[in-house]
Amino acid sequence: MANTVSSPLCQKIPIKVNKLNRAIDLTILLLLISILVYRLLSFNKNHGFTWVLAFVCEFWFALEFSLSLTTFWTPAEFKTYPEILLQRDAAELPAVDLFVTTADVVLESPIVTVNTVLSLMAVDYPAHKLACYVSDDGCSPIILYSLIEAFKFARLWVPFCKKYDVQVRAPFRYFSRDDSFPPSDDDKKSPEFHPEWRRMKEEYEKLRQKIEEATKGTLKIVCSGEYAAFANTNKSDHPNIIKVIWENKERVPEGVPHLIYVCREKSPNCPHHYKAGAMNVLTRVSGVMTNAPFLLNVDCDMFVNNPKIVHQAMSSFLGLKPQECAFVQFPQVIYNQLKDDPFGTQMVAAFEVIGHGMAGIQGPLYAGTNCFHRRKLIYGFSLDNADFQGKEDDEKVLLKESFGNSIEFINSVTQILKDDISPVQDISIAAQLSSQATRCDYEHDTVWGTKVGWGYGSITEDVLTGMRIHGEGLRSVSCMPSPPGFLGTAPTSGPACLIQRKRWATGLLQAMFSKNSPIVTTLNAKLEFRQSLAYTWVLTSPLGAMFDMFYSLLAAYCIITNANFLPKAHEPAMLILVARFLFQNLQQLCFFLRCGFSVRAWWNNVRTAKITSATATVFGVFSFLFKLVGISDVVFEVTQKDQSDNSSDEHSNHKDGTSKNVGRFTFDESPMFIAGTTFLFVHLAALTLSLFGQHDEVGLGEFLSSVWTVLCFWPFVRGLFGKGKYGIPSSIVLKSAGFALFFVHLCRRASVG
Numbered sequence: 154m155a156n157t158v159s160s161p162l163c164q165k166i167p168i169k170v171n172k173l174n175r176a177i178d179l180t181i182l183l184l185l186i187s188i189l190v191y192r193l194l195s196f197n198k199n200h201g202f203t204w205v206l207a208f209v210c211e212f213w214f215a216l217e218f219s220l221s222l223t224t225f226w227t228p229a230e231f232k233t234y235p236e237i238l239l240q241r242d243a244a245e246l247p248a249v250d251l252f253v254t255t256a257d258v259v260l261e262s263p264i265v266t267v268n269t270v271l272s273l274m275a276v277d278y279p280a281h282k283l284a285c286y287v288s289d290d291g292c293s294p295i296i297l298y299s300l301i302e303a304f305k306f307a308r309l310w311v312p313f314c315k316k317y318d319v320q321v322r323a324p325f326r327y328f329s330r331d332d333s334f335p336p337s338d339d340d341k342k343s344p345e346f347h348p349e350w351r352r353m354k355e356e357y358e359k360l361r362q363k364i365e366e367a368t369k370g371t372l373k374i375v376c377s378g379e380y381a382a383f384a385n386t387n388k389s390d391h392p393n394i395i396k397v398i399w400e401n402k403e404r405v406p407e408g409v410p411h412l413i414y415v416c417r418e419k420s421p422n423c424p425h426h427y428k429a430g431a432m433n434v435l436t437r438v439s440g441v442m443t444n445a446p447f448l449l450n451v452d453c454d455m456f457v458n459n460p461k462i463v464h465q466a467m468s469s470f471l472g473l474k475p476q477e478c479a480f481v482q483f484p485q486v487i488y489n490q491l492k493d494d495p496f497g498t499q500m501v502a503a504f505e506v507i508g509h510g511m512a513g514i515q516g517p518l519y520a521g522t523n524c525f526h527r528r529k530l531i532y533g534f535s536l537d538n539a540d541f542q543g544k545e546d547d548e549k550v551l552l553k554e555s556f557g558n559s560i561e562f563i564n565s566v567t568q569i570l571k572d573d574i575s576p577v578q579d580i581s582i583a584a585q586l587s588s589q590a591t592r593c594d595y596e597h598d599t600v601w602g603t604k605v606g607w608g609y610g611s612i613t614e615d616v617l618t619g620m621r622i623h624g625e626g627l628r629s630v631s632c633m634p635s636p637p638g639f640l641g642t643a644p645t646s647g648p649a650c651l652i653q654r655k656r657w658a659t660g661l662l663q664a665m666f667s668k669n670s671p672i673v674t675t676l677n678a679k680l681e682f683r684q685s686l687a688y689t690w691v692l693t694s695p696l697g698a699m700f701d702m703f704y705s706l707l708a709a710y711c712i713i714t715n716a717n718f719l720p721k722a723h724e725p726a727m728l729i730l731v732a733r734f735l736f737q738n739l740q741q742l743c744f745f746l747r748c749g750f751s752v753r754a755w756w757n758n759v760r761t762a763k764i765t766s767a768t769a770t771v772f773g774v775f776s777f778l779f780k781l782v783g784i785s786d787v788v789f790e791v792t793q794k795d796q797s798d799n800s801s802d803e804h805s806n807h808k809d810g811t812s813k814n815v816g817r818f819t820f821d822e823s824p825m826f827i828a829g830t831t832f833l834f835v836h837l838a839a840l841t842l843s844l845f846g847q848h849d850e851v852g853l854g855e856f857l858s859s860v861w862t863v864l865c866f867w868p869f870v871r872g873l874f875g876k877g878k879y880g881i882p883s884s885i886v887l888k889s890a891g892f893a894l895f896f897v898h899l900c901r902r903a904s905v906g
């Protein structure tokens with residue numbers, strides 16, 4: 154497929170690392186090791202358990218830091234030159250199937266999904282090479298209705314975008330920005346632009362209103378006719394519903410891409426594997442219907458921000474050796490940024506280190522959204538067509554064993570295997586044929602979720618799936634065009650943030666401690682050693698957070714029991730600890746400043762990490778353990794999506810932060826807040842006790858450590874006095890006070906006993 158090109162389409166370029174940074178890294182590492190040495194040398198029987206626990210934590214900090222160092226040792230980035238592809242004939246460009254997943258009309262407002270879909274359908278790529286599939290795990294007629302209406306609008310919107318070269322093709326965003334009108338000087342001259350722009354805005358407003366009415370229920374969707382299949386269904390028990398909303402019958406490049414609604418069958422007795430399951434169904438349905446060799450998957454809130462993204466991705470796929478480009482990941486850039494990142498959701502540091510760091514090894518992680526895949530690799534085939542060689546006769550039988558019994562789907566798989574794809578004639582007929590592959594028991598006795606498709610067994614299916622692909626010895630590419638390829642939302646409330654972090658903690662540990670663990674994969678398969686270390690670093694990050702929490706609990710424990718675990722202020726060893734603390738924090742601060750963030754944003758990230766470790770991570774880790782021993786199952790709790798196109802709400806103040814409560818931490822009845830509040834109370838109790846009573850053993854270190862924790866938990870301190878959602882519910886405060894008292898009591902008993 155890849156024509157030989159004279160000029161490069163894509164290049165991997167190493168990033169120079171500042172020598173001073175390297176020196177600081179090594180200094181921190183040395184300090185961390187010195188702390189361990191101090192711990193071993195100063196051990197005596199009197200210290201007992203506190204010393205051992207402190208050693209374990211410090212050992213972990215050193216290990217975690219070393220893993221991050223090996224990850225960031227040879228950073229790199231990719232540069233793409235799509236101009237060459239843009240000149241190519243449409244016929245030469247490969248087809249791409251576009252997947253959007255949505256799961257809950259309440260948490261994920263249909264207008265958000267619709268904007269994502271519209272932005273995808275309007276990308277600058279020959280329309281007959283694209284098909285957009287929307288998976289609805291919520292089985293909601295509102296989504297179908299919204300998509301049908303969205304398509305009507307798309308017939309105007311797509312040509313408009315292409316004619317005026319609109320940059321942001323998610324209408325809510327285009328019409329909300331001051332610079333959307335007029336977009337460029339050229340268009341100012343064109344007399345038709347004005348009226349067309351106005352019409353488009355009116356049409357979008359009508360669409361938005363219709364969807365809003367349907368969502369609020371003021372417009373009732375009757376379950377008959379087109380919607381008959383939705384009668385008597387509920388989210389977890391319903392038949393499969395596939396609707397071809399639009400087929401680009403003439404296959405015209407200037408038209409609107411196919412649009413298909415997919416709701417897989419669900420039954421309470423059949424595991425559905427959440428998003429991973431939905432992705433696998435989309436893979437099969439699209440296989441039968443359009444069978445494009447490339448797939449793009451986005452979450453419902455990640456709209457296209459750069460209309461050339463498909464060209465960008467294809468530049469890597471066609472410009473690099475196939476083994477060098479298994480998938481192309483675009484970063485998740487957040488647009489609903491609150492001033493100074495109060496919830497630490499932008500995770501700049503993490504993305505920078507993981508993105509560039511891993512790009513310099515075997516390639517970035519698959520992050521679940523904004524990612525282009527090769528269908529062949531999703532099917533677990535090798536890129537050199539070595540599969541099934543010489544086994545022509547058994548081929549179909551073998552394929553059925555792995556891929557399930559749908560003849561139509563197996564035929565499509567065979568085409569992918571042989572790189573010989575013949576386009577389907579009639580999408581509507583193909584849709585009926587794909588129905589079998591959306592049955593909830595379809596995957597029974599197959600290797601879906603293990604060797605084929607999106608991986609099961611971790612609630613962060615993305616990391617697991619990406620790791621399987623890296624395990625084949627293949628590399629991935631990160632693509633960071635300007636403007637960014639996709640923009641999306643991050644949670645903007647306390648509860649939503651914690652739910653997301655909790656899921657990640659569980660999912661990462663599930664991926665770490667499974668037979669797909671990076672350590673196993675590097676021993677048994679072709680995962681590169683340093684890539685394996687990088688994965689280990691990411692996947693064990695919830696453990697690091699746990700140890701961080703234990704470490705600060707130790708401080709409280711020591712104050713309460715008049716003991717110590719840190720060197721005294723006059724001991725020289727204290728200097729090592731202080732130096733490590735300062736170096737690590739200052740290094741992080743400099744990094745934030747270099748990335749263009751404020752000191753405040755850095756501090757917000759520091760405290761979010763601390764808050765998360767004592768709340769979401771603890772629950773995430775327990776959820777992982779409970780699943781491990783079979784007490785309870787892990788559930789994918791969908792993140793609440795922010796809808797900041799609504800200019801009347803408080804988010805209109807995003808950037809300037811004038812509204813006084815923007816970014817203020819919010820609370821609800823979630824037990825995660827009991828953990829956090831208890832943690833805060835324990836430290837407050839410790840600090841209060843330190844003012845009274847005999848404290849000859851406790852040193853300055855323990856005291857400062859506790860003060861630092863309370864400072865990090867300042868949003869909770871404010872929450873104690875806040876009202877409404879800004880206040881910690883009194884039931885939570887009471888329970889937490891009880892737990893904290895109990896803890897203090899236990900500490901005292903332990904120290905006496």
Ligand SMILES: O=c1ccn([C@@H]2O[C@H](COP(=O)(O)OP(=O)(O)O[C@H]3O[C@H](CO)[C@@H](O)[C@H](O)[C@H]3O)[C@@H](O)[C@H]2O)c(=O)[nH]1
Binds near residue numbers: 431
């Ligand atoms: O049963 C489910 C649950 C979720 N989803 C979809 O999965 C996507 C991601 O869910 P979201 O709640 O937005 O999770 P995030 O925490 O924001 O997602 C991050 O983490 C996930 C893994 O935990 C990845 O799958 C995502 O791509 C990544 O953006 C959304 O489009 C959902 O509609 C489903 O289709 N079915």
Ligand SMILES: [Mn+2]
Binds near residue numbers: 452
């Ligand atoms: Mn999301």
